[in-house]
Amino acid sequence: MKEHDDIMGQVRESFSGLCMDMPVEQVFAAGRVRRRRRLSGLTAAVAATAGAVAAMTLTAGGPGPARPGNPPAPSPGSVQLAAFTVTSGPGDDNTTLILRKGPQYRLDPSALRQALAKHGIPALVTVGTFCRTKSGETASSGQLKHPPAKLADGADALVISSHDVPPGTRLSIGYFPNQIRMALIKDGAPLSCSSTFQQPAARITPAGTPIRVGKKANDIRMPGAVG
Amino acid sequence: MGHEQDEFADFYRASRDPCLRAVTAVVGDRELAEEQVAEAFTRAWMSWGKVRRHTAPQAWVVRTALNFGVSWWRRRRREVPLADHDAAAPAATNGGVDPALITALRRLPARQREVLALRVFLDLDTETTAKVIGIASGTVTAHLARAVAALRRDLPSANTNATEVIR
Numbered sequence: 001m002k003e004h005d006d007i008m009g010q011v012r013e014s015f016s017g018l019c020m021d022m023p024v025e026q027v028f029a030a031g032r033v034r035r036r037r038r039l040s041g042l043t044a045a046v047a048a049t050a051g052a053v054a055a056m057t058l059t060a061g062g063p064g065p066a067r068p069g070n071p072p073a074p075s076p077g078s079v080q081l082a083a084f085t086v087t088s089g090p091g092d093d094n095t096t097l098i099l100r101k102g103p104q105y106r107l108d109p110s111a112l113r114q115a116l117a118k119h120g121i122p123a124l125v126t127v128g129t130f131c132r133t134k135s136g137e138t139a140s141s142g143q144l145k146h147p148p149a150k151l152a153d154g155a156d157a158l159v160i161s162s163h164d165v166p167p168g169t170r171l172s173i174g175y176f177p178n179q180i181r182m183a184l185i186k187d188g189a190p191l192s193c194s195s196t197f198q199q200p201a202a203r204i205t206p207a208g209t210p211i212r213v214g215k216k217a218n219d220i221r222m223p224g225a226v227g
Numbered sequence: 228m229g230h231e232q233d234e235f236a237d238f239y240r241a242s243r244d245p246c247l248r249a250v251t252a253v254v255g256d257r258e259l260a261e262e263q264v265a266e267a268f269t270r271a272w273m274s275w276g277k278v279r280r281h282t283a284p285q286a287w288v289v290r291t292a293l294n295f296g297v298s299w300w301r302r303r304r305r306e307v308p309l310a311d312h313d314a315a316a317p318a319a320t321n322g323g324v325d326p327a328l329i330t331a332l333r334r335l336p337a338r339q340r341e342v343l344a345l346r347v348f349l350d351l352d353t354e355t356t357a358k359v360i361g362i363a364s365g366t367v368t369a370h371l372a373r374a375v376a377a378l379r380r381d382l383p384s385a386n387t388n389a390t391e392v393i394r
Contacts, residue, residue, distance in 0.1 A: 014328050022261070022265055
């Protein structure tokens with residue numbers, strides 16, 4: 001390496017006047033600023049994670065604490081949990097829908113419809129009312145293969161196979177405070193909807209627009225009907 | 228924190244000039260090098276617990292500065308120049324370094340410049356240089372030999388010196 005010494009020495013010598021004037025305090029200051037930024041980023045990330053966890057809880061609708069009897073109504077501003085969970089499985093073709101009832105749960109019909117749609121299940125989700133194909137226009141099966149099962153926490157679990165909802169049909173879900181109704185309905189067929197399971201209240205045209213029938217029907221509200 | 232700060236301050240004072248010279252030799256622009264070295268020292272301070280245990284902390288700073296420069300150029304390359312005034316200004320005085328040497332260094336391939344800078348300014352041996360850059364020792368030797376040969380060819384003063392040595 002001695003043979004390189006002259007050139008290396010010349011290079012070293014040539015750069016010898018080059019000095020860095022920045023004081024070390026400036027490095028410390030830059031480090032402090034960066035740490036603060038990281039911290040605030042971390043705080044934001046923690047907040048975002050907390051938000052995401054809350055959102056997941058809302059979406060997942062995790063089981064609430066066991067409440068014997070009728071649970072008290074939530075106080076204004078209290079957190080309400082999403083009333084449904086949609087997951088893939090068991091098996092390849094199945095989707096599991098879990099629906100929970102109670103004042104602590106809030107069902108966003110549009111969100112449930114979209115969640116089911118993502119799993120390839122077209123659905124009509126209504127809250128406080130239930131829609132079926134009018135008599136004589138029953139969907140091919142009309143009934144789901146697997147009826148909803150009761151879970152330990154009182155939630156209804158329904159395993160839906162992709163074959164359960166044949167082309168030209170949709171799953172109608174009526175969500176009531178104390179009960180959930182489900183049936184297959186025919187696409188495009190007139191629907192009969194009722195705020196109680198027994199009493200037809202309104203018809204829904206093939207386009208999904210409810211037609212109020214009779215005076216009584218005018219009193220029937222169909223909050224959150226989404227098709 | 229106080230002890231770490233003192234330790235880093237000592238390291239910084241001892242390393243800032245050699246690191247700046249090494250990076251300037253590679254990038255060929257003092258101002259740019261200063262910016263990159265400042266960033267690298269900030270990162271070194273942020274990760275001082277790790278950097279202090281490095282085989283060659285000064286080399287870590289130089290490599291970080293050069294990598295930062297690469298990403299800086301990549302970012303800049305994606306930007307669209309607005310007009311002539313956006314063009315890079317010609318390099319400033321470069322701290323009194325012989326412009327012919329800067330030009331000769333710029334003609335070298337980047338890897339040769341880096342090897343030369345680590346060997347000359349940080350006094351790293353072949354093995355450590357190889358480890359820091361992530362190449363074989365033989366490759367370091369070859370790069371250095373080529374770089375020195377090119378500089379000897381390009382620098383008139385080097386030829387003079389060489390002649391004097393031969394005499």
